[in-house]
Amino acid sequence: MSTIENxxxxxxxxxxxxxxxxxxxxxxxxxAAVAVWPFIDQMNPAxxxxxxxxxxxxxxxxxxxxxxxxxxxxxxVFIRHRTAAEIEEAKAVDVGALVDKQTDAERVLPGxxxxxxxxxxxxxxxxxxxxxxxxxxxxxxxxxxxxCHGSHYDTSGRIRKGPAPRNLEVPGYAFASDTVLKIx
Amino acid sequence: MAHGPAFxxxxxxxxxxxxxxxxxxxxxxxxxxxxxxxxxxxxxxxFGSLAGLCLVIQIVTGIVLAMHYTPNTxxxxxxxxxxxxxxxxxxxxxxxHANGASMFFIAVYIHILRGLYYGSYKAPREMLWMIGLVIFxxxxxxxxxxxxxxxxQMSFWGATVxxxxxxxxPVVGDHIVTLLWGGFSVDNPTLNRFFSLHFLLPFVxxxxxxxxxxxxHLPGSNNPLGIDAKGKGDKxxxxxxxxxxxxxxxxxxLIFFSLFLFYAPNALGHPDNYIPADPMVTPDSIVPEWxxxxxxxxxxxxxxxxxxxxTDIVIIPAKLLGVLAMFGSIxxxxxxxxxxxxxxxxxxxxxxxxxxxxxxxxxxVILTIVGGKKPEGIWPVVxxxxxxxxxxxxxxVMPLLGKIEQTLPLPESIAKAxxxxx
Ligand code: HEM
Ligand code: FES
Numbered sequence: 233m234s235t236i237e238n239x240x241x242x243x244x245x246x247x248x249x250x251x252x253x254x255x256x257x258x259x260x261x262x263x264a265a266v267a268v269w270p271f272i273d274q275m276n277p278a279x280x281x282x283x284x285x286x287x288x289x290x291x292x293x294x295x296x297x298x299x300x301x302x303x304x305x306x307x308x309v310f311i312r313h314r315t316a317a318e319i320e321e322a323k324a325v326d327v328g329a330l331v332d333k334q335t336d337a338e339r340v341l342p343g344x345x346x347x348x349x350x351x352x353x354x355x356x357x358x359x360x361x362x363x364x365x366x367x368x369x370x371x372x373x374x375x376x377x378x379x380c381h382g383s384h385y386d387t388s389g390r391i392r393k394g395p396a397p398r399n400l401e402v403p404g405y406a407f408a409s410d411t412v413l414k415i416x
Numbered sequence: 417m418a419h420g421p422a423f424x425x426x427x428x429x430x431x432x433x434x435x436x437x438x439x440x441x442x443x444x445x446x447x448x449x450x451x452x453x454x455x456x457x458x459x460x461x462x463f464g465s466l467a468g469l470c471l472v473i474q475i476v477t478g479i480v481l482a483m484h485y486t487p488n489t490x491x492x493x494x495x496x497x498x499x500x501x502x503x504x505x506x507x508x509x510x511x512x513h514a515n516g517a518s519m520f521f522i523a524v525y526i527h528i529l530r531g532l533y534y535g536s537y538k539a540p541r542e543m544l545w546m547i548g549l550v551i552f553x554x555x556x557x558x559x560x561x562x563x564x565x566x567x568x569q570m571s572f573w574g575a576t577v578x579x580x581x582x583x584x585x586p587v588v589g590d591h592i593v594t595l596l597w598g599g600f601s602v603d604n605p606t607l608n609r610f611f612s613l614h615f616l617l618p619f620v621x622x623x624x625x626x627x628x629x630x631x632x633h634l635p636g637s638n639n640p641l642g643i644d645a646k647g648k649g650d651k652x653x654x655x656x657x658x659x660x661x662x663x664x665x666x667x668x669x670l671i672f673f674s675l676f677l678f679y680a681p682n683a684l685g686h687p688d689n690y691i692p693a694d695p696m697v698t699p700d701s702i703v704p705e706w707x708x709x710x711x712x713x714x715x716x717x718x719x720x721x722x723x724x725x726x727t728d729i730v731i732i733p734a735k736l737l738g739v740l741a742m743f744g745s746i747x748x749x750x751x752x753x754x755x756x757x758x759x760x761x762x763x764x765x766x767x768x769x770x771x772x773x774x775x776x777x778x779x780x781v782i783l784t785i786v787g788g789k790k791p792e793g794i795w796p797v798v799x800x801x802x803x804x805x806x807x808x809x810x811x812x813v814m815p816l817l818g819k820i821e822q823t824l825p826l827p828e829s830i831a832k833a834x835x836x837x838x
Contacts, residue, residue: 272595275595275596275598275609276594276595276598277594277597277598277599277600277605278598278605281598281599281600281605284600301696303695303696305599305600305601306599306600306601306603306695307600307601307695308695308696352696353601356580356735357576357577357580357581357735358576358577358579358580359573359576359577359698359702360695360696360697360698361698378698379698379700379701379790380577380698380701380702381716381719381791382791382792394719395719395734395735395738396735397733397734397735
């Protein structure tokens with residue numbers, strides 16, 4: 233057809249029209265990809281969800297050997313006031329033999345070893361492990377036990393047995409005073 | 417081909433319309449006397465139309481529920497209870513929807529097993545089979561999100577466990593989970609989007625069903641003999657023969673449905689879903705709806721990592737492997753037309769395959785039972801064996817059997833086989 237006859241071809245058989253086609257299609261594809269992004273990103277946490285304030289917890293009422301569950305960002309956080317024996321147990325573990333190798337010291341604040349603060353979310357598929365309430369099944373390692381698929385955590389919240397791949401996560405926290413803990 | 421007599425009418429109005437928009441011709445040619453089907457279809461061929469009926473029931477009842485339901489974590493549970501107690505006939509419509517989902521899966525599972533038994537997935541029906549699997553995947557997504565809506569304990573924890581599956585994906589897993597949730601846990605944004613998608617997907621399913629029927633009507637239906645229906649007298653018009661047979665099936669189905677609806681409306685559900693969702697307390701055990709149990713059993717059966725022996729190096733952690741096995745168990749079916757090497761379609765003429773088919777059915781039943789048990793005692797082992805057998809069936813038995821099985825002689829034509837019997 234006439235348009236084709238009128239096109240100048242280079243030595244390699246590629247002409248200006250081919251270039252224009254590729255350039256236009258490429259430009260369109262990039263534009264479409266850019267337009268899609270807002271529709272994906274709208275699913276990510278919104279500004280108000282992200283802004284969920286940090287919380288403060290009064291520790292003075294938690295006796296040694298006891299624990300509490302508080303809600304932070306819609307998730308449970310376990311705070312346990314560990315006994316000397318529990319701390320010893322957590323320190324005595326051979327780290328090399330763990331699934332997720334972490335010493336107890338890496339999971340608590342220095343000088344505050346008696347306070348263990350972890351997210352109450354099983355790293356397997358997200359159930360809330362048992363073991364915070366007195367009388368709960370604490371599993372074979374005295375920490376927490378997840379009934380969903382049988383994960384056992386120790387007194388440092390580390391995974392010791394079962395399908396969970398990682399230790400219970402330690403959220404960012406600090407001591408506002410000796411008895412007030414600030415999470416987030 | 418599947419074409420019968422062209423559409424004819426005495427009505428000038430109908431003709432006028434049909435000349436401009438051939439909608440009557442379309443119906444006549446796809447569900448009427450203009451569509452020819454093999455003369456020997458048995459009752460296992462009723463379940464396609466029954467699945468279609470279920471889809472209609474779900475959409476009609478769903479739209480009504482959506483008029484009274486509130487997708488907000490503070491109000492969802494109460495709004496469903498209000499439907500149950502205060503809305504006129506709300507109890508009926510909600511029970512129709514909740515039990516209708518189970519009926520839908522029963523119909524579709526039988527429909528799929530029919531295809532497996534009679535070799536309906538083989539050439540030239542591979543596209544038809546694969547489109548069917550797409551419908552099945554969409555149904556599962558729809559039912560999963562629907563179950564979250566009443567915002568009971570099973571809704572919440574089922575959603576938590578299933579969305580967390582995606583965290584097993586290396587590198588981007590956690591980002592995907594946050595994206596699905598729209599937050600840091602299953603919460604109000606999650607409920608809202610699930611409602612939106614639960615509303616949308618059934619209509620997407622409708623579209624894919626049209627593709628399914630389109631792909632069906634090119635080669636026409638398979639049949640219990642599995643041979644091509646191309647001889648003289650092999651086919652009969654869809655209407656009235658199969659419209660009547662399908663209608664009879666609908667009657668029987670409605671009786672079965674009513675037994676659940678009016679006498680045991682909660683038999684297929686979990687009582688914990690009548691406890692409002694509590695993000696701080698996990699129920700004693702998390703059990704999905706019965707139709708997901710075999711796949712849940714496959715997911716949980718894998719509790720070991722794959723790694724380099726005698727080192728700590730893990731290549732595929734157990735969690736990822738379980739997720740891969742679960743999705744793989746369904747995706748595998750897409751390859752079935754090529755995994756099955758036998759030239760013969762129907763199990764009627766494949767004496768050995770027929771036995772393995774029933775082994776597979778038993779295996780699925782066992783996996784269903786395992787999926788409903790707590791993973792303790794003997795059950796994890798049973799689950800692992802059941803899972804291994806499932807994959808063995810499709811990846812080893814099907815390819816080998818087609819090569820070594822001694823099949824029975826095929827009849828010359830459908831007409832001959834039928835007339836001989838009579
Ligand atoms: C493929 C078709 C569908 C399936 C398999 C399905 C499945 C389900 C399931 C299993 C539930 C939970 C029932 C319960 O335990 O209470 C549910 C709830 C719900 N569905 Fe559907 N559904 C479908 C179509 C629709 C459509 C088209 C709509 C609306 C446009 C809809 C609206 C709702 C609403 C509002 C609820 C919450 C009320 C309730 O829990 O009863 N569904 N759906
Ligand atoms: S969610 Fe805790 S073991 Fe699976």
